[in-house]
Amino acid sequence: MNLIFLAWRYLMLRRTRAALTLLAIVFGVATLYAANAMPGAVQAAAERTALGADGTTIRLFQGTTGRSEPLRADMAAAATGLSGIEAAIFEPGATPYDDVLTLRLTSGAPVVEVLERVEAAIGDFSVQGIDPRRALLQNQVLQALFNFFGAVSLFMGAFLISVTFRTAALERRRDLGILRAIGAEQGQVVRLFTVEALLLSGVGTAGGLALGQGFAVAMLNLIWSMSFHMYPLTGGVPLHPPALIAALAVGLLVGVAAGYFPARAAGKTAPLDAIRQDANDAPFHDVTALRLALGGIVTLISLAILLSGSAWSGVGGLLLFVSAALLSPALLPPMARGLRPFFARLFPRLTDLVYAGMLRHPWRAATTLTTLTIGFALCVAVMGLVSPVIISTTQRVNALDPERDLAVYAWEHGLPAALVEYVRNRSEVDASSLLYRALGTASGQPVQVVSIDTRYGTRLQSFNRLLETTAADAAYLDADAAAQIIDGLADGRRAIISLALSLLTGAGVGDAIALDTPTGTQSYVVAALISDFYPETGDRLAYLSEPVFLADFSDATLYGMHISLSAPVYAEGIGSQIAAQFSTPEQPITISDEVALRERMIGDTQRGMSILYVLALMVAIPSLLGLLNTLAIAVLERTREIGVLRAVGADRAQTRRMVIVEALLLGTMGLILGGLVGVTVSYGINASLAALQAVDAAPGIGVPLSGFVILAVGGLALSALVSLLPARRAARLEVVAALRCE
CATH class of the missing domain: 3.30.70 (Alpha-Beta Plaits)
Known part of the structure; x- marks a missing residue:
């Protein structure tokens, strides 16, 4: 109980540092949980769609x-x-x-x-149906990408929390030395630091789980709004045990371990050595050499996997993130020396102060450089992934043969009679077919019943997929056979039913099928089967001739009109004119033509890929948080140094600019390393997709120069923006109070 009280009291006395550490835990756990919980929600939606x-x-x-x-x-x-x-x-x-x-x-x-x-x-094929062993997504590409972001978020969350605690522990070695000097035993000090870490980890993990659930819900709504409407993403985000376990493990275990081991190592240091400020970074060079060796080995392994061009190349990209974390501290001094002349021209005198401060406290700068590198690398990798996927989709869509069909829909309120008259009076229209709809029942299940105008049915695109049998080798009927079947619907009570309805009722061609209608139970002879699917109503469909339909379904709604044009070039023009004259915000009309279909397919892909940017930003946010944390702790630990600078003539504006320059220098180094890592990772992911034939492209980098420029400008601007708060705090320090700080 005394340890808990002492730990809580210390945290309250060091509110700023405790708040920054807590914020790092919250964002690390939230990012980890959200990125790993979302696939479970999408899986549930896929199950609802497939079943x-x-x-x-x-x-x-x-x-x-x-x-x-x-x-x-x-x-x-x-x-x-x-x-x-x-x-x-x-x-x-x-x-x-x-x-x-x-x-x-x-x-x-x-x-x-x-x-x-x-x-x-069926062999080497992944079933996309109900399978709780896998996170089911719309296709294998998205599944692999979610797994990739989940792995990166796991690494990022663990790294952010561990380096935050380690930085705080190293910066508190002076406090630890004072406690040892006044009589505290090594075990007592270590237990005190461990209790502090447990308190922060517990509160931060709870807050991170709540925030992560909010992140996941927001992302799920974003996915739904971006046209992934094949899945009913309205079931919320259920509790996902693997994501919960991973978040708890990272938030609690990593946090406590990251607080315990540095405190234990510092506790072995002699009290007088620990009190000396210069002792904080004594082991940096030895550890840097070890990191350089390990990072080099991991880099060679990752590059070998990346350059293999196999489906495992994406794994090499993940290993490259690990090597970036290992090599960033080792690369900090030479990169800072290389950028020093450039920054010295932009910021004379201040650059030397910032450079000297980095070398005096390299751990603090190195951990920030690592988080920035990973964040920027992830954004660059996503850019390199999105571009070839969009290009591949655009090429496939543009290769489709142009069609002459135009469809006009008003599912809820129906089409006005004036629109029907307008269309049939147009000279560009070769044929048109009215579509009435109503609900019936077969075998206790709802069935969507749709009318056919038999005069023009053969011109409609839906009816080029007629079958007479469900045999596996059955071929679609040719145009003449399909025309005979459609014409025959007018002779007696005949119906064309969907394959799914045939499976439900067991009725095949020539059999009778019973439908419950407003006029009672009616029997129809199955004339043919059709492979068709209505996203709005499902796949249990029955088509009747228009006279029979109107006689049996008195509550029918004229919901659509299929139009065949004399040439495909007319589709866009007549569609625009119909929308302008008859569509209103209160009663919207949907126009679907070949041009609209192409644009929708490309647009769906672009919007789907934009989700990756949101995921990348969600994982990259902790990078900026790490920068804020580092700068804020730097101001706290360099209070006396700032007081000395102010005493020898530095004004508040110069002090403020010094912190901003440090942020810009770290941001520039992070952009350089992150760009190199991101380009290499994007090559590995694209190689994996190409090996799986997920995109029609050879392995390549694919990072657009314009996107990298935007990222560089935005990254530096955000780095400067994040530094404003600690810069303001540094500028407001009073000289006398700063000089008294220990």
């Missing part, structure tokens, strides 16, 4: 990017014979982005075990 409302239908998406081996029709045949699966259907081109493998599980079948069998049956 149908009936609980037994699963859609496995295969994107046009992210896999070295695409889905194939024979995979459906391989899955059909497995235990727990009633049927499997391959749907090529089911969405603009994906081929789909739809599975119908037997009632009560264990989903995870069934998917493990599927994965084993």
Whole structure:
């Protein structure tokens, strides 16, 4: 109890230093928890998307990017014979982005075990379905990137907390020596410092977990707003045990260990030696030599992995972050000497003072340089990753054949009759088809029922994916056969149903399917199957001819209109005119054409990649916090030195500029090292993606010069901004009080 009281009293007497250390723990734990908890939330959303409302239908998406081996029709045949699966259907081109493998599980079948069998049956392929062993993301690229940021955040959080405690312990060796001089035993001093570390770590970890949960929720909302709407990211961020354990381990264990071991080492120092200020950095050169040797070995290993060009090149990038942490302190003196002439021209006299201060207290500057290097390197690596992915996506989208179809939708409130008349009177329109919708029920499950105008149905893009069988080797019907089926819908009560609805009801071509409608239960003969998917309503669909639909569904809504144009060049013009005349903020109308589809696919990729920038900034924020922490502690520990400078003629403005120059010098060194590390890491990540055929590009750097310039200017500006608070504190010190400080 006495130790807790003494530790608390000391922390209250050193409020500024304690607050800075606490802030470092909070941000380190928050970053670590958020970066590792988000994949669990996205996994839950993926499970809700993959598992149908009936609980037994699963859609496995295969994107046009992210896999070295695409889905194939024979995979459906391989899955059909497995235990727990009633049927499997391959749907090529089911969405603009994906081929789909739809599975119908037997009632009560264990989903995870069934998917493990599927994965084993179809070979070297990662199942994107319900699998709690993995953090499921939209594709393998995002999954790997989340893992990368999780690993970096783990390293960054542990490093930030450890160096903060170590710096504080080294700077307090004088206090420790005084305690030893007045009779305290070594064990008592070590226990006192350990209790202080435990108090700060406990409070900081609790605050970091709360802040990390807020970070994760904010990031999840950002992902949802950036068009990853294939997943219902509305389930919040559930408690993620692995992320919680990692955050607690880093926040508590690393914090206590980082406080205990420096205090234990300092406790072995003779009291008089510990009281001498110059003893603080005595072991720096010996430790620097060891770091240089270890850093060189790790660097060689990481470069060997990076240059291999394999899927493991990204691991080499992670090792390079470790080597940066080891080498930064060793590179501090030569880099400072190299930049000294340049800064001396910009800031005469002040540069020499800053340089001398760094060499007197190298640990403090070295730890800050390491955090800045890692933060800037992460931002540069993200820039080098985003650029080739966007270029690859743009090239793929632009290679698509132009279409002549235009779709107009108003899902909630319906389309006005005036719009229909306007479209059908346009000379550019070859054909148009009205789309009515209503809800029916089949086998106790909701079904989206949609009408077809049989006169123009063959011109609509959706109906080039008609099937007559669910066999794995089934081919889509040609245009003539599809036209006959669509024309035949007008003869009697016939329907085209989706593959998912066929799996649900067991009805195939020629069978009868019963739908509950407002006019009672109606029976329809299945004329064909269609591979189709509505993101708004799911994949259980039934298409009826317009007369039959309107007779059975009196509550129908005219929600859309498909338009076929005489030439694709007209699509953008007529779409803009429709939007200008009929779309309002109260009743918006969605225009979807080939141009809009291309722009949406590219825009989705760009917005998705921008999330990586947010993640990078979230991990890089502790770097600036480390700079603030270092400068603030520097002002505290150099109070007497600042008082001497003021006594010999330095004014407040010069004192303020001295702290700012130190921040700019450290920021410049961090940018140089971070740029080199980031470019190399980006090469490794791009090599991994290229090896996985996730992007259509060869391994390369891909860091745009403009982005690096913006990062350099922004990084130096933020470094100067962060230094304003400690600079202001240094400038406000009174000369006499500063000279009395011990």
